[in-house]
Amino acid sequence: MDRPLAGVRVLEVAQFTFVPSAGAVLADWGAEVIKIENPITGDGQRGLATVLGHGTGVDSAVFAPVIEGPNRGKRSIGLELGVAQARPVLDELIRRSDVFLTNYLPTARAKLHIDLDEVRRINPDIIYVTGSGFGTTGPDRESGAYDATAFWARGGSADGVTPSCAEQSAYMPAGGYGDNIGGMAIAGGVAAALYGRRTTGEPSVLDISLLAVGAWATQYSVNMALQAGGPLPKFECKTQAPCNPLTGSYRTADGRYIQLAMLQPTRHWPEFCRLMGCAEYAFDERFTTLEGLTENIDAAVEIVETAIGSRPLAECARLLDYGTGPWAVVQDSWEVGNDEALVANGRIVEVRDCRGQAQKLVANPVKFDDGELSLHRAPKFAEHTDEVLRELGLDDETLTELKFAGAIT
Incomplete structure (x- = not known):
């Protein structure tokens, strides 16, 4: 069972990364x-030329990862929701x-008649899902957000990785960082809602919200702060x-970093010292x-x-591999994309672009049984408009009329 949601139909009216x-x-x-x-501009993400200073490749119109990642496997139609004919x-x-x-924000949903009441009027059994910045109730329900603001900054991650002596808070480590984490939360919620509807009949x-996902990600610190009655102090220490x-990140002789996570230091200290050539400290009373x-x-x-x-990274890795304490190389994005464990478990997947050339994408982290995940490229802008509308029963004459009215691409 590698495609457990086969037969489920999803309608997406969203853009950028979080919900897509x-x-x-x-x-x-x-x-x-x-x-x-x-029908004119498409998803706003199609116009992003750079993300965190890196070119997105959207101008190539062949295979842009910033589009492919959050949109693979879908069909796209260009539909002007503000035109009556649509x-x-x-x-x-x-x-x-x-x-x-x-x-979309509440005001925009109401204006376009895609709010809950309108959608449920047409289909009372539909599961209605909103991805928001700060939740659908409260003072910020109408406030737009990106993951850099709602998830990263307001959700506590930025503060958690920023030293007290820093002149500015830390940036997110990757574009769409909180968006993609939030997207998994939405997908899990949808799966639960589908099961609930099947068992109870209730949609x-x-x-x-990105803020809620951010708070969930930092919950250890948030929960401890709530118990302490104030913000947690920052420790000016090189370890975590x-x-x-034996926790924290250490630099190797060739400029790489190794992350240690040996949470029982008295257990692993003697072993570490013996392996790393400092056995004289293995049983030092200090x-x-x-x-x-x-x-x-x-x-x-x-x-x-x-x-x-x-020692250089290769030697450190060889020695630490003999031990029992958890550690890892701090990998860059290229190394992650070629990580042997990810590849072996089918989490880096080949996909054919619009020219039939092989490309690669990161798969979602959930693996069902032993099925091999097959990904399909993201749609080109409005690529399936005619195809989908013909499936709805519209003929060529009607399609032409809708195009002249500006209702479809």
């Missing part, structure tokens, strides 16, 4: 996803769908725990207890820094 990435995951899982785009088409698409996805209304030298490590943390960190910093 959910549609891509649902398509990965077997759903039929139809994406409605503005309404019968939209109504029929809603009538045939199981799920309605949108990230759900879902709201997933002020009493554990480091045999947590209390001792806390009191002598600077000395312990210096030992680890020297052991790793005096």
